[in-house]
Amino acid sequence: MENRKLIKIATAGSVDDGKSTLIGRLLYDTQSLTTDKLEAIERTSRQRGFDYLDFSLATDGLVAEREQGITIDVAHIYFNTDKTNFIIADTPGHVEYTRNMVTGASTSQVAIILIDARKGVIEQTYRHFFISNLLRIGHVVVAINKMDLVNYDEDVYLKIKSDFEALVEKSDFEVDQITFIPISALKGENIAKKSELMPWYVGNTLLDHLEVLEPSDLHESAVARFPIQYVVRPKTEAFHDFRGFAGKLYGASLKVGDEVTVLPSFNQTKIKSIRFFDQQFDEVLPGASVTISLEDEVDISRGDMLVKAGQEPHSDKQISATICQVNSRPLRVGDKFTLQHGVNRVLAKVDTIDAVVKTDFSGEEPAQQLRLNDIGKVKLRLSKAIHFDPYKSNRSNGSFILIDEGSFDTVSVGFIS
Amino acid sequence: MSNRFIPNPKEAESIHILREVAAQFEKPVLLFSGGKDSITLVRLAQKAFYPARIPFPLLHIDTGHNFPETIQFRDELVAELGLELIVRNVQDSIDQGKVTEERGRYASRNTLQTTTLLDAIEEFKFDACIGGARRDEEKARAKERVFSVRDDFGQWDEKNQRPELFDMLNGKIHQGQNVRVFPISNWTELDVWEYIQSEGIRIPSIYFAHKREVFFRDGMIWTANEHVYRESSELVEERMVRFRTVGDMTCTAAVLSEAETLEEVVAEIRQSTISERGARIDDKRSEAAMEKRKKVGYF
Structure with a gap:
């Protein structure tokens, strides 16, 4: 490879923002649609x-989606340019x-938030941006779509841009993490081809912009974490x-020779070898999946972690976290779960639910429970200490999931404060 | 003298998934078809556990209509790597009266193998079945999870899937349930071919252009063979062809090709404008064909 x-x-957008059309257009413009798929599209369109x-x-x-004409789950779509492999996680825009x-x-470095130029910034936009902010996505592209339906009018674009910038003020994003692009997915304007109908826009096309991004996560702090x-x-x-x-x-x-601390034992040793398959x-x-051996015989099992000596994460049996409820089973005070932090599992009990956070940046309110799609602040008590970083500084070591002990479903995802 | 290991992100992700399988399940198995995707999985599994051996066996559901080249390749690979191979035959399911052979123009054992697979899962109490499916193959696959929980009947409930967040995989299941695992979910067809090329992985000869007795039907190229139903009006001719996917003879169409080397095959894939499953006769039955098969426990 x-x-x-x-x-x-x-990608995020409301039902009629033309998100599927945009993705189809990206595939078409990068020659990623094969003849048979294109023929199927032509046939069905006719x-x-x-x-x-x-x-x-x-x-x-x-099938259900084809009947309703809307997307109902996360779908993964792939396309390549000469230099870059892209994976789109297409997520639905309805309530x-x-x-x-x-x-x-959770696995993306970029979010594309679609706005219908005729409707401007709406409540859904707030929510999509709120989630991008909560998950600390590195780059956000605000794609102002359907410019063909507003006569490619710069004033419409500027109004939406300024409304959105007011939202950026309320978030943790820096201005340079947000890019505004006026597009027409239907007509292919500013997707792969620079639009001649919008000469007032001097920035990159969407595809050019995506190509110059770097996969490095702006918010991943530069400390090594090696969960076993x-x-x-x-x-x-x-x-x-x-x-x-x-x-x-x-x-x-x-590196080989690095002094490392083994968690949870806090034993210290050195890295003896780093192997990948038959090479050292x-x-x-x-980002690499490797096999490490250590100088000393130390007791290590699955779920333990190697970190550089002096760069140990927080260790605690009590954690505060923002939780998103991803299952119809509600989360209540006193509930017990299996908490999976990376590859480590402990038992967890909900000590308090402090608030439910409103996803339109309008603040918090008290709550007795968290229902599906709620985002809330909670405190958890754990059976054993976990070794974590705050999500703000480290995505992989600052997140966890809660697993229901009865159904074994993944019911919540948490971001440690 | 410093040599740094720079990871290939898709390979690293696949290895991470295979290690989660070995750690989270008691009796995993790798579903091996002899096709390029399952051969790639074997290489990834070697890498994931080296210098230890691959800690699970391979399971081949043999329809009896496989290309002989594939079976020979399978046996050589297993011998070379010292792997454990389990074979279960669709013919046995037919002989036991559990399934009925299809008849007519489009007769295939492709759907019948689901029963043989589910029986094998029950026989060996496999709790995780690793498969080489990729999300780019087909629209219904695009929504498949990496860990896909199936009930006792092998059914996939696409409305009730566990969300997969970050790198965290939840493989907790109840007795009788099992998980289908797709480590190369995020690979494209071209990724697989480029990997085979850069790793120097051996693949069965039918992937390369060769002379074969074929006939044309519905714009596709079918193998002329005693296992494949053919009308007397469908004339057999010898053509240079190769296969892009390797299933059984009754459901895998050939493409005309002169690509005799891996370099030529990869170049052809790069330029190709027909999707891989376009050469799968089983998907042509209807646009929702794959989704319907998955719901009843297909790979």
Whole structure:
């Protein structure tokens, strides 16, 4: 596989903002739609009596959706340019959207928020931006769509931009993390091709903008976190005494010889070897799944973590977190769950529900429980300490999920304060 | 002298998933078809656990209509890597009266293998079945989770899927449930081919252009063979073809191709404008074909 840069994008928009059309257009303009898919789109568009190609047909997957003509779950769509692999997590825009957008956004570095130029900034826009802010997405693209229906009028664009900027003031985003692009997904204006109908817009097309982004997460602090997934003990003749710790590295690189602290034991040792398959390396960059062996015989099992000595995270049995409820089972004070933090699991009990947070930036109100799609602030008590960073400084080591002990469903996702 | 390991993000993600399977489940199995995707999975599993051996067996559901080249390749690979292989046959399910052979022009054992698979899962009490499906293959697959929980009947409930957040995978299940795991969910067809090329992975010969007795039907190229129903009016001719996917003969169409080497195949895929599943006869049955099969426990 060629080592292309990988950019994951979450898309958000209301039902009729033309999100599926935009994605279909991106696929079309990057020659990612194959002949048979294009023919299916042409055929169906004709059958339905449309004047133009309905690119939204490229992505609307399930039977139920085709009937209703709306997207109902997170769908993943792939396209490449010469330099970049893109993955779009397409999430629905209607009211029951929070769970899906949080899910799609959790693995994304970029969010595209679609606004209908005729409608401007609406309540849904607030919510989409709120979630982008909650999840600390690195870049937000505000795509002002359907410019063809407002005569490509710059004033419409400027009004929406200024309304949105008022929202940015209330968030944790810096101005340079937000990019505004006026587009027409239907007509292909400013998607891959610079629009001649909007000469007043001097910025990049959407595709050019996405290509220059870097996958590095602006909010991932540069400290190494190596959660151990699996202990490799070959017990073969060639590797008789080998004991390796397999996991994925987050945050920063690790080197052979680095002094490390093993959590939760707080034992100190040094990195002896870094292996990937049959090769050994002196240094490993974040994002890699490798196997590390240590100088000393220390007791380590799944769920433990290696960090550089002196860069230990917080350790606590009580945590405060913002929670998004992603299951219809409500969350109440006193409820018990399995908490999964990375690959580590402990038991958790809800001590308090402090507030439900309104997703339109209008503040908080007290709550007895958190229902599906609610975002709330809670305190949890754990059976054992976990070793975490605040989500603000570290996405991977600052998030967790709650698993229902009866159904085993994932019911909540949490962001540690 | 410093050598730094720079990860390939999709490979790293797949290895992470395979390690979660080994850690979270008691009896995982890798569903092996002899196709390029499951061969890629085997390589990823080797990498995930090296220097230890792959800690789960392979399971092949043999329809009896496989290309002989695929079966030979399977046996060589298993011997070379010292893997454990379990084979269960659709023919046995037919002989036991559990399924009925399809008849007519489009007769295929492709849907029948679901029963054989579910029986094998029950026989061995497998709790996780690792498959090589990719989200880019088909629209219904685009919504599939990495860990997809199935009930006792192998059913997929697309409305009630567990959300997957960050890298965290929840494999907790009840007795009788099992999880289908898709480690290369996020790979495209081109990703797989480029990986096979850069890793030097061996694949069955039918992926390369070769002379074959074929006939044309519905704009597709079918293998002329005793397992494939053919009208007397459908004339057999010898053409240079290759296969883009490898299922059984009754549901896998060939494409005309002169690509005899891996480099030529990858170049052809890069330029190709026909999607991979466009050569799958089973999907042509209807636009919602895949979704319907998944609901009843297909891979």
